[in-house]
Amino acid sequence: MEGHSNGNNILADSEERKIIEKVLRDILSKYISLEKPIEEVQVDDELEKIGVDSISFMKMVVAIELAYDFEFEDEDLIVDNFQTLDNVIQYISKRTKEAQGAPL
Amino acid sequence: MIKLEIKPVQQKRLDCIENVIANAAIYLKKEYQFLHTESWGFGYVNIGESYPPKMFTAARGYTYVPHFIAPSEQINPRICTNKGKAFEYLKKYNGLQITEQEITSFSQLLMLVRQETQNKLPVGMHIGKFNCPWIFEYRRFYGIHYCLIIGVDEKEKIFFCIDSFYNDKINILPFEVVSDYFGKCITFRCYQQYDQEPEGDAIIRHIADYARKEYDGEDMFSSMKKFSDELRTLASLDREIKDFRDLKYVPLFEVLSHLGWARRNAASLIRYLNNSKNTKMNLISDELEKTALCWNIIRGKLVKSCLVDTKRELLDAAADKVDELAGNENKLITHILETC
Numbered sequence: 001m002e003g004h005s006n007g008n009n010i011l012a013d014s015e016e017r018k019i020i021e022k023v024l025r026d027i028l029s030k031y032i033s034l035e036k037p038i039e040e041v042q043v044d045d046e047l048e049k050i051g052v053d054s055i056s057f058m059k060m061v062v063a064i065e066l067a068y069d070f071e072f073e074d075e076d077l078i079v080d081n082f083q084t085l086d087n088v089i090q091y092i093s094k095r096t097k098e099a100q101g102a103p104l
Numbered sequence: 105m106i107k108l109e110i111k112p113v114q115q116k117r118l119d120c121i122e123n124v125i126a127n128a129a130i131y132l133k134k135e136y137q138f139l140h141t142e143s144w145g146f147g148y149v150n151i152g153e154s155y156p157p158k159m160f161t162a163a164r165g166y167t168y169v170p171h172f173i174a175p176s177e178q179i180n181p182r183i184c185t186n187k188g189k190a191f192e193y194l195k196k197y198n199g200l201q202i203t204e205q206e207i208t209s210f211s212q213l214l215m216l217v218r219q220e221t222q223n224k225l226p227v228g229m230h231i232g233k234f235n236c237p238w239i240f241e242y243r244r245f246y247g248i249h250y251c252l253i254i255g256v257d258e259k260e261k262i263f264f265c266i267d268s269f270y271n272d273k274i275n276i277l278p279f280e281v282v283s284d285y286f287g288k289c290i291t292f293r294c295y296q297q298y299d300q301e302p303e304g305d306a307i308i309r310h311i312a313d314y315a316r317k318e319y320d321g322e323d324m325f326s327s328m329k330k331f332s333d334e335l336r337t338l339a340s341l342d343r344e345i346k347d348f349r350d351l352k353y354v355p356l357f358e359v360l361s362h363l364g365w366a367r368r369n370a371a372s373l374i375r376y377l378n379n380s381k382n383t384k385m386n387l388i389s390d391e392l393e394k395t396a397l398c399w400n401i402i403r404g405k406l407v408k409s410c411l412v413d414t415k416r417e418l419l420d421a422a423a424d425k426v427d428e429l430a431g432n433e434n435k436l437i438t439h440i441l442e443t444c
Contacts, residue, residue: 055351061404074401077408080400
């Protein structure tokens with residue numbers, strides 16, 4: 001039963017990741033002037049290389065906060081803390097779980 | 105026509121004059137880490153306080169008060185990194201001698217550029233951002249800027265310039281733009297490097313001593329307090345951003361970014377000096393990195409305040425962070441001066 005439950009969690013996590021990635025891609029295409037089309041952006045691309053600088057990062061932060069109803073911590077207001085899109089996805093996932101009180 | 109083979113190297117951790125020096129140093133095959141011996145600082149004056157003359161005089165010691173500038177209510181021209189020149193350290197430990205020359209006419213400028221470039225040496229030039237045709241975003245107001253002249257075509261009446269602070273191109277500066285030039289130029293010479301190892305503790309003391317240097321009669325911590333007090337009185341940063349299509353060109357955010365970089369650069373110099381992997385010095389550079397992070401957070405909060413409705417809360421939060429940081433920087437400087 002436990003294994004089955006873990007399997008469900010993994011499935012749920014992967015589903016959740018996909019949803020976060022979709023939301024994030026919408027935010028990127030809407031608010032940031034990217035170096036390449038959003039469809040070509042990979043989750044492990046470096047944010048700086050796809051055109052996310054410290055200012056556009058803040059636009060992204062504000063849009064994420066609105067979409068997910070949490071606030072970035074002070075130390076997370078710095079683009080250098082997020083190398084890739086995947087890092088941002090992980091951060092959103094962690095913060096939304098914290099907000100829901102779920103085990104991390 | 106003379107055009108030196110200098111490829112622009114852009115480094116976001118450096119401000120405009122540092123980019124000029126770094127590009128010249130790379131071309132001359134010199135290192136330039138001692139440029140950061142006088143990077144840690146902060147300057148701020150209140151509205152109407154000594155502005156504009158002292159503000160422009162204090163910017164790296166250069167005097168240039170454009171006649172059309174009126175006292176500003178905007179924060180931007182009243183805040184600065186208050187960096188020093190550190191030329192003495194560059195000469196002694198990096199073997200790069202930098203000499204300033206006051207230029208009072210275009211013919212003098214042309215003669216200097218001709219003479220230096222013929223000797224395969226570039227010339228650093230102090231110029232108004234307003235006068236740089238390649239910086240479209242800055243053509244609406246005055247700001248002090250530097251570029252590196254790498255060549256001249258007297259037939260076409262143009263200089264070739266590197267401005268790696270803004271782009272990685274060779275830019276064209278028509279003679280007519282600087283026909284009434286007055287300002288300072290810097291020239292470069294390779295110099296016999298001091299043959300002794302730099303004395304780490306003494307240089308760290310100098311870095312900390314420099315940070316305590318007064319700006320317009322105030323120490324760094326009082327200036328930071330003035331800045332935080334003013335942030336608390338503002339409803340928004342609309343005055344700072346109103347002329348800009350893109351927040352990345354807002355000068356206040358540029359200065360805040362360089363306040364962070366200045367501390368990171370000083371921290372990296374301390375790590376460089378720490379050959380013996382001394383724990384005390386590692387701790388100092390780590391603490392200095394933390395202050396850099398704190399400046400980035402302050403900048404982040406202020407940028408964010410321009411994008412959301414809760415502007416007041418963010419301005420207050422940024423002001424609190426500035427106060428906290430002033431306390432931490434004060435403690436760190438005291439610690440350095442007591443232990444080094």
